[in-house]
Amino acid sequence: MLSQQIINGLMLGAIYMLVAVAFTLAIGVLNFLNFSLPGLFMLGGMLAFGFLKLGWPFFLAAGGALFVAALVSLLVERLAYRRMREGDAEVPLVSSLGFLVLLENLVLIRYGSDQQAFPALFADMNVRVGGLVIGIAQMVSLAISLGLVAWLSWFLRATNAGRRIRTVAENRETALLMGINIERLVPQLFVGSALLAALAGLLFAVNYQQVSPFMGEGIGFKAVAAMIIGGMGSIWGAVIGGLLIGLAEVLSISLIGADVVNITVYGLLLVILIVRPQGLIGRPPAREKL
Amino acid sequence: MALLDVSALQVQYGRVTALSGVDLRVGEGEVVTVLGANGAGKSTLLRAILGAVPVRAGGITFDGVDLTRQPPHARIKAGVVLVPEGRRILISLSVEENLLLGAHMRTDSRAIRAEIDAIYQRFPNLGERRHMLASCLSGGEQQMLAIGRAMLAKPRLMMLDEPSLGLSPLFVSKLFDLIRELNRGGLSVLLVEQNTGKALGVAHHATVLELGRVVMAGDPKALAADPRLQEAYLGEGTPAHH
Numbered sequence: 068m069l070s071q072q073i074i075n076g077l078m079l080g081a082i083y084m085l086v087a088v089a090f091t092l093a094i095g096v097l098n099f100l101n102f103s104l105p106g107l108f109m110l111g112g113m114l115a116f117g118f119l120k121l122g123w124p125f126f127l128a129a130g131g132a133l134f135v136a137a138l139v140s141l142l143v144e145r146l147a148y149r150r151m152r153e154g155d156a157e158v159p160l161v162s163s164l165g166f167l168v169l170l171e172n173l174v175l176i177r178y179g180s181d182q183q184a185f186p187a188l189f190a191d192m193n194v195r196v197g198g199l200v201i202g203i204a205q206m207v208s209l210a211i212s213l214g215l216v217a218w219l220s221w222f223l224r225a226t227n228a229g230r231r232i233r234t235v236a237e238n239r240e241t242a243l244l245m246g247i248n249i250e251r252l253v254p255q256l257f258v259g260s261a262l263l264a265a266l267a268g269l270l271f272a273v274n275y276q277q278v279s280p281f282m283g284e285g286i287g288f289k290a291v292a293a294m295i296i297g298g299m300g301s302i303w304g305a306v307i308g309g310l311l312i313g314l315a316e317v318l319s320i321s322l323i324g325a326d327v328v329n330i331t332v333y334g335l336l337l338v339i340l341i342v343r344p345q346g347l348i349g350r351p352p353a354r355e356k357l
Numbered sequence: 358m359a360l361l362d363v364s365a366l367q368v369q370y371g372r373v374t375a376l377s378g379v380d381l382r383v384g385e386g387e388v389v390t391v392l393g394a395n396g397a398g399k400s401t402l403l404r405a406i407l408g409a410v411p412v413r414a415g416g417i418t419f420d421g422v423d424l425t426r427q428p429p430h431a432r433i434k435a436g437v438v439l440v441p442e443g444r445r446i447l448i449s450l451s452v453e454e455n456l457l458l459g460a461h462m463r464t465d466s467r468a469i470r471a472e473i474d475a476i477y478q479r480f481p482n483l484g485e486r487r488h489m490l491a492s493c494l495s496g497g498e499q500q501m502l503a504i505g506r507a508m509l510a511k512p513r514l515m516m517l518d519e520p521s522l523g524l525s526p527l528f529v530s531k532l533f534d535l536i537r538e539l540n541r542g543g544l545s546v547l548l549v550e551q552n553t554g555k556a557l558g559v560a561h562h563a564t565v566l567e568l569g570r571v572v573m574a575g576d577p578k579a580l581a582a583d584p585r586l587q588e589a590y591l592g593e594g595t596p597a598h599h
């Protein structure tokens with residue numbers, strides 16, 4: 068049954084991975100630890116739940132949830148991030164945390180604080196491969212998350228827009244001199260990272276069939292841990308860190324017990340930070356970014 | 358009508374006045390050099406022409422179009438490009454990605470490819486290292502890369518900010534050969550230099566800045582013989598009156 072647990076761990080890891088990549092875009096390019104991302108993760112799940120309850124078809128509910136998350140992210144850019152340019156670096160960090168609390172409480176007012184059941188989309192549809200049971204939802208989610216991250220990595224490497232983003236990540240002043248329209252790029256990055264986080268929340272809801280106003284918090288912390296384990300500012304670091312934490316979590320639940328999950332995950336973080344402070348595939352600062 | 362027309366340009370950094378009423382013209386196909394001591398405002402002038410620092414008063418016209426309030430990307434699209442002080446190569450990008458970055462606003466990928474290949478032909482060292490991080494290049498090669506990157510924006514006016522700084526004598530003469538060659542191909546050049554002799558040798562027209570003002574302007578040969586140039590360059594002359 069170990070291989071079954073590995074599949075389950077990868078699934079959970081893929082969700083951490085998406086959120087970790089969202090954090091990585093914000094930190095790596097904008098130098099902004101965007102604490103509103105766990106809130107956008109939650110919006111992805113909760114709003115899809117709410118829209119489904121209104122009787123919307125799934126794809127409309129999912130699209131609607133992603134759309135709202137993107138709009139909220141643009142508000143975070145306007146109201147929290149833009150202030151950083153003028154004042155202290157801590158201000159946007161705290162105000163993005165304020166956005167998280169605000170979003171959680173707005174959703175709580177509308178839907179209550181209890182955990183809610185998210186409808187099963189692919190009820191009882193499984194694929195059996197040599198003793199392994201893989202749910203359709205699980206398979207589709209894994210394929211979507213890995214495919215999306217692979218596409219993002221290609222996009223950053225091989226397109227003009229990707230090179231512009233990496234230039235801003237390395238040096239904003241040089242980016243300006245190269246004629247990169249930073250005023251337009253920054254909101255686009257906020258939308259991109261919001262879509263990643265909200266999609267992760269949606270996939271979480273579909274796979275674990277539960278949502279709550281506070282579903283983003285634990286995931287958010289683990290995604291930040293994943294980003295640090297992998298190496299800050301590197302997309303593939305976030306991928307490896309996310310999958311590793313998912314695996315560690317699922318394996319420690321099944322092998323040791325549910326009580327030790329946080330000890331395993333954050334213990335792993337501590338050990339890696341002690342052994343390799345720059346993270347698993349982190350490079351020395353000011354080298355290759357993303 | 359001049360290609361670039363800068364009139365009565367004023368730039369301030371907070372309470373520091375960096376430029377107080379600078380006039381400058383670059384005609385089509387001309388090389389104009391701007392000389393002056395450290396802190397005279399040369400870099401500020403180039404950055405203001407690119408739109409990277411706000412202009413307090415005065416105007417910048419390029420090819421008859423008023424660019425004074427345009428952002429840098431609009432000016433680069435119009436045909437003005439800057440090879441910045443210190444080169445500003447992107448060290449997290451490969452050599453080729455640095456060149457492609459110069460063309461990031463263009464969509465004619467065939468022509469871009471051909472232009473990049475021509476640069477590799479001209480500078481084989483860049484071609485050999487095209488997939489390596491640009492940080493592996495020597496200072497001279499990085500300067501050629503910075504100029505190549507600027508060329509890929511398809512400029513009509515190239516501004517260079519102290520491009521010979523820190524280069525070996527061999528690369529300095531390669532650099533001035535390249536500037537001449539680009540100019541013969543029709544490119545207009547606005548050159549800021551510490552290497553007064555070389556700059557006056559290549560220029561059709563020269564301007565000397567001191568503390569944010571134009572103190573001398575005219576024929577480079579006449580300026581080269583003028584003792585006041587030495588004074589302005591050492592930053593100890595009293596501002597001459599026009």
Ligand SMILES: Nc1ncnc2c1ncn2[C@@H]1O[C@H](COP(=O)(O)OP(=O)(O)O)[C@@H](O)[C@H]1O
Nearest residue numbers: 370373375393394395396397398399400401402
């Ligand atoms: N970013 C800046 N902030 C404040 N003052 C500046 C800045 N950049 C340049 N200055 C000042 O403006 C003046 C002109 O600088 P600069 O244009 O760099 O001169 P140059 O290139 O001729 O050496 C100097 O007094 C310099 O100290």
Ligand SMILES: [Mg+2]
Nearest residue numbers: 399400401442
């Ligand atoms: Mg300078």
